[in-house]
Amino acid sequence: MTEKKAGRAKANASRAGTASDPQAPVFRSGFACLVGRPNVGKSTLTNALVGAKVAITSNRPQTTRRVIRGIVHRPDAQLVILDTPGLHRPRTLLGERLDSLVRSTLTEVDLIGFCVPAPDLIGPGDKYLAKELAAVKNTPVVAIVTKTDEVPQERVAEQLLAVSELGEWADVVPVSAVRGYQLDVLADVLVSHLPEGPPLYPDGELTDEPEQIMVAELIREAALEGVRDELPHSIAVLVEEMGPRDGQPDLIDVHAELYVERSSQKAIVIGTQGARLKDVGTRARKQIEALLGSRVYLDLHVRIAKDWQRNPKYLRRLGFYD
Numbered sequence: 001m002t003e004k005k006a007g008r009a010k011a012n013a014s015r016a017g018t019a020s021d022p023q024a025p026v027f028r029s030g031f032a033c034l035v036g037r038p039n040v041g042k043s044t045l046t047n048a049l050v051g052a053k054v055a056i057t058s059n060r061p062q063t064t065r066r067v068i069r070g071i072v073h074r075p076d077a078q079l080v081i082l083d084t085p086g087l088h089r090p091r092t093l094l095g096e097r098l099d100s101l102v103r104s105t106l107t108e109v110d111l112i113g114f115c116v117p118a119p120d121l122i123g124p125g126d127k128y129l130a131k132e133l134a135a136v137k138n139t140p141v142v143a144i145v146t147k148t149d150e151v152p153q154e155r156v157a158e159q160l161l162a163v164s165e166l167g168e169w170a171d172v173v174p175v176s177a178v179r180g181y182q183l184d185v186l187a188d189v190l191v192s193h194l195p196e197g198p199p200l201y202p203d204g205e206l207t208d209e210p211e212q213i214m215v216a217e218l219i220r221e222a223a224l225e226g227v228r229d230e231l232p233h234s235i236a237v238l239v240e241e242m243g244p245r246d247g248q249p250d251l252i253d254v255h256a257e258l259y260v261e262r263s264s265q266k267a268i269v270i271g272t273q274g275a276r277l278k279d280v281g282t283r284a285r286k287q288i289e290a291l292l293g294s295r296v297y298l299d300l301h302v303r304i305a306k307d308w309q310r311n312p313k314y315l316r317r318l319g320f321y322d
């Protein structure tokens with residue numbers, strides 16, 4: 001069953017027995033997915049729309065490797081956002097899998113948000129994506145010009161025009177996730193393109209991403225802070241075990257492994273006499289405690305998994321399936 005159908009089945013099951021009322025105001029629901037080059041602000045926008053930190057942001061490209069959902073609950077609608085990794089031309093096996101993940105996601109959603117940052121000139125990456133999106137039939141695409149706070153009004157206007165010329169968009173909306181500019185307008189526009197339907201998830205639920213994956217992403221984010229360019233593509237985190245400690249239900253033990261590809265990278269992550277790893281652990285623990293609302297003991301090990309990005313065995317262990 002596809003994700004969309006599974007969601008609908010879940011929703012229908014929970015509403016069985018409810019008589020339909022012809023006078024009831026229209027409720028819309030569905031899945032939207034934000035695509036765009038790496039670093040264009042998809043995660044930040046997801047967080048801003050959802051109003052909680054569910055996707056991981058960083059000023060490094062391609063930190064989002066998994067589809068993470070945020071759910072916007074409104075009185076008139078429910079918008080489930082799939083936050084996709086940056087769609088890019090495949091370079092490694094990992095890249096190919098990301099792309100097939102993104103492509104299959106695109107065909108299963110009700111709506112696509114195509115993000116293009118206001119400050120950057122339209123480049124080959126945006127054109128490549130626009131072409132990909134044109135091939136996705138029967139799904140409305142809303143073009144979103146992001147980071148408008150970084151440039152003057154005239155530049156925003158220029159970019160709106162340039163983006164409009166890139167393809168057939170259902171709407172074009174400028175927005176600043178950081179300033180909260182036009183977020184409500186964007187939410188209205190996105191919702192207007194959703195089909196009528198009942199809520200897909202229970203009220204109050206922000207994300208159904210398994211907690212372990214979110215915890216792994218928080219550790220990865222902490223490990224990436226302030227490191228050199230080569231590392232982001234080479235770090236992966238796997239949470240081996242997570243759960244309340246025996247006899248201490250208010251303390252959650254998290255055992256995680258941080259994979260790098262080479263011993264030189266291991267040295268960078270660990271730092272002089274383990275100082276950096278200790279710092280990464282402390283920062284990650286605070287984030288995890290905030291996420292889980294509980295005290296956390298974080299046990300973090302660094303391992304070398306040579307060429308894990310090209311090794312199907314490691315990719316499977318890290319949750320990237322064929």
Ligand SMILES: Nc1nc2c(ncn2[C@@H]2O[C@H](COP(=O)(O)OP(=O)(O)OP(=O)(O)O)[C@@H](O)[C@H]2O)c(=O)[nH]1
Pocket residue numbers: 036037038039040041042043044045056057058059060061062063064084085086146147148149150175176177178179
């Ligand atoms: N000034 C400004 N910066 C923004 C805005 N939105 C995002 N950013 C910054 O842009 C950088 C990238 O944002 P992300 O949300 O991680 O981008 P992404 O598209 O999800 O990136 P990937 O996960 O690599 O695909 C971060 O440093 C954000 O703080 C915005 O509205 N204004």
